[in-house]
Each structure stands twice: as C-alpha cells, then as structure tokens.
Amino acid sequence: MRVLLYYKYVDIPDPAKETEQHRAFAQSLGLRGRIFISAEGLNGTCSGTEESIEVYKKYLNEHPLFSAIAFKESECEDHVFEKLFVRRRDEVVTLRSDVSAQQAAPYITPAELHEALQRGEDLILLDMRNDYEAAIGRFRGAKTLTMENFRDLPKFLGELEEFKHRAVITYCTGGIRCERASALLCKHGFTNVRQLEGGIVTYCDQYPNGFFEGSCFVFDARMSTRPKGELHPRYISSCSFCQKPCDRYIDCSEIHCHELFICCEGCDRLRQGLCRAHHIEKMYQNC
Numbered sequence: 001m002r003v004l005l006y007y008k009y010v011d012i013p014d015p016a017k018e019t020e021q022h023r024a025f026a027q028s029l030g031l032r033g034r035i036f037i038s039a040e041g042l043n044g045t046c047s048g049t050e051e052s053i054e055v056y057k058k059y060l061n062e063h064p065l066f067s068a069i070a071f072k073e074s075e076c077e078d079h080v081f082e083k084l085f086v087r088r089r090d091e092v093v094t095l096r097s098d099v100s101a102q103q104a105a106p107y108i109t110p111a112e113l114h115e116a117l118q119r120g121e122d123l124i125l126l127d128m129r130n131d132y133e134a135a136i137g138r139f140r141g142a143k144t145l146t147m148e149n150f151r152d153l154p155k156f157l158g159e160l161e162e163f164k165h166r167a168v169i170t171y172c173t174g175g176i177r178c179e180r181a182s183a184l185l186c187k188h189g190f191t192n193v194r195q196l197e198g199g200i201v202t203y204c205d206q207y208p209n210g211f212f213e214g215s216c217f218v219f220d221a222r223m224s225t226r227p228k229g230e231l232h233p234r235y236i237s238s239c240s241f242c243q244k245p246c247d248r249y250i251d252c253s254e255i256h257c258h259e260l261f262i263c264c265e266g267c268d269r270l271r272q273g274l275c276r277a278h279h280i281e282k283m284y285q286n287c
Contacts, residue, residue, distance in 0.1 A: 002053045003080055003220065004033075005072040005201065007092065007176040009041040009101035010065050015088050018065075023086035029056055032081035033220075036089045040100065042066060043092035043176055045220065047079045072174055072201045074228075080220035094151045095180050105182035107197035108169055110206045117211045124163045128153070128172045128181040129217070132260060136224055136237045136247040137200075137214030139171065150177055157188055164190050171196040171203075173216060204228075215247040223249040239264040240276060 012018050019037045026035065026046065031053075033046025042065075048056065053073070060066040108116075116123060117140075125142040127134045134144040143163070145156050168190060170178045178195040185193050196203060200216050208227035214236040215224040224247050226233065235245035240261045252259040253273030261275050 001047060001076045001078055002050055003045065003047045003074045003076050004053050004056070005045045005074075005174050006060070006069050007041065007043045007174065008066055008069050009092070009179060012037065012039055012041065012065060015039050019086055019088040023084075025059060026056065026084055026086055031056060032079045032084045034081070035084075035086040036092050037086070038089045038092050041092045045218075046084070047076060047081055047220070070175075070198060070202075072198065072205075074201075074225060076222070080222050082221075093176050093180065094149075095153065095184070096151050097154055097180070097184055099180055099183040099187055101179040101183065103183035103186060104179045105170070105186055105193040105195050108194040109197050110203040113169060113196055113203065114207050114210055122167060124166050124168045126160070126163070126168055126170045128170050128177045132249075133173070133217035136249070136262065137212065137216050138236070140211045140213055142171075150181075153181060153184065157184075160185070160190075166192065168193045169196060170194075171199060173199050173218070174201050175199040217249070237262050239267055241267040241271065 015037050022035060022037060029048060029052040031046045031048040033044065035044035035046065057071060060069055125139045127138055127142045127144045128150070130148055130150065131144065131146050138144060145159070147153060147156060168185065170182045170185070170193065172178050175195070175198055178199065182193050182195040200212055203210065204212055204216065204227035208229035209231050212227070213234045215226050217224055235247060237247050238244060239246040240263055242264060244264050246262055246264045248263060248265065249260055250263050250268060250273060252261070252275040254275070257275060259275040
C-alpha cells in the first residue's frame with residue numbers, strides 16, 4: 001500500500017463539478033483519504049494499493065488542470081484512512097486571509113537549505129505548522145508558534161516582527177501551507193522570505209539524517225512518520241506520563257474527550273488510553 005500527499009494551486013472554473021468527477025474516480029479506485037477542491041486549487045492525501053495510486057497519479061498528470069504535480073509518497077501496510085472524503089471548500093487550506101499562492105515567496109530547494117545550514121548561514125527557520133506538530137519534530141533551532149490552527153497565523157505576525165528584515169525560510173509538512181504563509185509575510189513587509197520546496201517530507205527523503213530532528217506529524221491514522229533511512233532515532237518529545245523519549249500521539253479514549261497527547265505504548269496500556277485529566281478522574285472514582 002502507498003500514501004500519496006499532493007497539492008496544486010490552480011484556478012478551477014467549476015469546483016462543484018470537479019469535486020463530483022473527482023469523487024467518482026477516486027471511489028472507483030478504492031482510494032481512502034481527504035481531498036479538498038476549491039476555486040484556488042486541489043489539496044489531497046490518500047492511501048491505496050500501489051496499482052490504484054499509479055492509476056490516480058496518471059489521471060492527475062493527464063488532467064488539463066492538475067498536470068506536473070510534485071507527488072510525495074510513502075509506504076504503509078494498510079489503509080491509513082477509514083473512508084474517502086472528497087469535498088468542495090472555500091480554501092484548499094484554511095487561512096482566512098486575502099493572500100493567494102500567486103504572491104508566494106520564492107522557493108529554496110532542500111539541497112540549498114541543507115548546504116546553507118551546513119555553512120552556518122544566519123537563517124530564521126520558521127515553522128508554519130500547528131504547535132502539536134512541531135512538538136514531535138522540527139528543524140534544529142527553528143522558530144515555532146503556539147497556534148492550534150493554521151488560520152490563526154495572522155494573529156502571530158506581531159510576534160514575528162523582529163524577523164522582518166532577516167533571511168526567513170518558512171517550512172511545513174509538504175509545502176502547501178507555506179505557499180500562502182510566505183505570501184502573508186511578504187504582504188506584511190518581510191523583505192527576505194523563501195519557502196522550503198516540498199516541505200519536510202521532501203527534505204527528509206533527501207537528508208534523513210540532516211537538520212530536521214524528531215518525527216513528522218501526519219494527518220492520518222499513523223499520526224507520525226520518521227525519515228526513511230534515519231540511522232538513529234532522534235526524539236525531541238517524551239511520553240506525557242513517564243517522560244520516556246516518545247513521538248507516539250494518541251487520542252484520549254474517553255468518549256467525550258478529544259485530547260491529543262504523546263503517550264508510549266506501556267503507559268497507554270496502563271492508563272487505558274486516558275489523558276492525564278481523565279486518568280486522575282478515574283483514580284478518584286475508584287477510591
């Protein structure tokens with residue numbers, strides 16, 4: 001099985017029609033995942049058999065709007081999504097700001113970034129992901145933000161003011177958020193911004209033992225992935241209970257709680273998948 005991550009910013013004249021056609025084709029291949037389509041483009045991550053993924057890639061490459069997508073692929077044992085969702089949205093990634101990918105900053109390739117970091121260049125690596133993503137993996141020395149959702153980024157512009165005239169490199173998982181994040185920074189007076197082409201995924205494919213440390217958070221059943229070819233695991237996070245080095249996220253097993261927290265397998269079994277608050281609550285109930 002394979003997992004496919006991809007996006008393309010492109011004007012789609014009839015997003016509703018494209019959504020219906022796309023859904024029908026993806027269903028015919030037995031794909032599972034989340035695919036979002038809007039007037040500004042396409043954003044998707046899905047899992048399927050090697051054959052079905054190849055057919056789907058061919059379909060996109062031959063599509064008049066979606067050719068030349070830079071696909072990111074990884075292997076998996078089984079589907080990493082329960083269902084297929086193909087939906088029309090106002091934005092392919094929600095920012096709620098009037099900037100477009102057409103205004104994005106120039107790219108810096110993984111090779112260029114790696115060489116610059118090896119030389120010790122004065123760069124500000126700016127993580128454009130949510131705080132819980134950066135908690136388990138990030139570039140060494142990166143500036144991270146305490147935002148829970150990408151749409152909150154405009155609220156943090158004041159916090160980034162000191163970097164307005166520094167060399168700033170934005171990065172995210174696969175690149176889609178940086179297209180508009182870098183555009184937002186440029187619009188607000190940042191004078192030297194570039195975005196990492198292909199994001200963390202592409203960088204780690206090329207440099208599994210490079211300057212990215214920890215694991216990459218992914219929005220599927222795996223929750224996190226480690227660079228393929230990594231010589232030694234480099235954990236930057238630990239279990240919420242025992243503090244053992246760990247990058248394993250789980251959802252609280254309490255039916256009304258959606259707390260996402262880092263927990264090793266041993267503490268997961270011992271505490272029956274409960275977050276700290278509900279574990280304490282259960283202990284008091286049993287007293």
